[in-house]
Amino acid sequence: MTDMLSVAVHRGTGGVRFDRFEVPRRPAQTVLDVVTWIQREADPTLAYRFACRVGMCGSCAMTVNGRPRWTCRTRVETVAPDGRLTLEPLRNMPVVKDLVVDMAPFFAKWVRAKGVFTPRADLGADFAVVPPASPARAAADAAVECIGCGVCYAACDVVAWEPDYLGPAALNRAWTLVNDVRDGGQDARLAAVAGDAGCRACHSHGSCTRHCPKALSPTASIAGLKRAVLRAALHGGA
Amino acid sequence: MSPARLFLLQRASAAVLAVAVLVHLVTILVAVRGGLTAGEILGRTAGNLGWLAFYVLFVVAASIHAPIGLRAILREWAGWRGWSCDVAMALFAALLLLLGLRAAWAVFAA
DSSP: OOSEEEEEEEESSSSOEEEEEEEEOOTTOBHHHHHHHIIIIIOTTOOOOOSOSSSSSOOOEEEETTEEEEGGGOBHHHHOTTSEEEEEOOTTSOEEETTEEOOHHHHHHHHHTTOSOOBOTTOOSSOOOOOTTSHHHHHHHHHTTOOOOOHHHHHOHHHHHOTTOOOHHHHHHHHHHHTOTTBOOHHHHHHHHHSTTSGGGOOOOOHHHHHOTTOOOHHHHHHHHHHHHHHHHHTTOO | OOHHHHHHHHHHHHHHHHHHHHHHHHHHHHHHHTTOOHHHHHHHHTTOHHHHHHHHHHHHHHHHHHHHHHHHHIIIIIOOOSHHHHHHHHHHHHHHHHHHHHHHHHHHHO
């Protein structure tokens, strides 16, 4: 292990300029530690985004050596054994500056996919009982831990090819709600995800699943949505 | 037609094609193994209502399946969307249906 890391960092918005920094290597150092060191010790004008530093908030995702990752939980030793790092902003989102992307279009697609809980009118005043072992609850459980980091969205080639495509995160969110027995907005949700830019556009490459830091499978969620859309179409809906 | 209906039609036609293509290819392999000529093959298919029904089903499934898939490819790779693409795909479906049914009829009525 060398004492110093050689880190190339994307600067500006154009994808053209990279600044190189020599960063001291430390035990158990994360990629976010590296970026923070650069900003505090070498170049205070560097823009990047983070909040919780413990893998909960989903704000520190970047492209690390060509792959989208959550930087706060990515150890340098696992991604740069040779001591060389290239840091870029996430793909498929407009770059604000340096390592910061504008996530507004990403979250706008959650809204377009009807990723908002819509209570059923007949729920009543008491708590709705959802048995933990029920199939719908188990399906929602498998997808519900998304932290909205955008890693899957950046990893998805279909998003790159078809900018309208809702993307794995928004569709994964829709799938959790399709399996929420308390939700009353299913018809509108299935119609939203059945469109040309919806679940049908997924090629099942599995990049989202491969890169999801929470080990979720948006690919499986999208497959579930395809089945739900087909069932709805058979019954005259969607 | 809604995108969900198109999806359903494409999946259903794919299911038909999966069987039809297999039967078609196996039949070709078996038929030519013994050195049959085109004339001899047509001699066996002519007037056979079973083969006519099979190929009509095959052609209808292909005419549904191919334009829907092509539409998705054109959307993604050529950025062609909207009504003009849908009209072009409907015409393509009609062309496939016409040419396919003509071929199926030729095999029956040879």
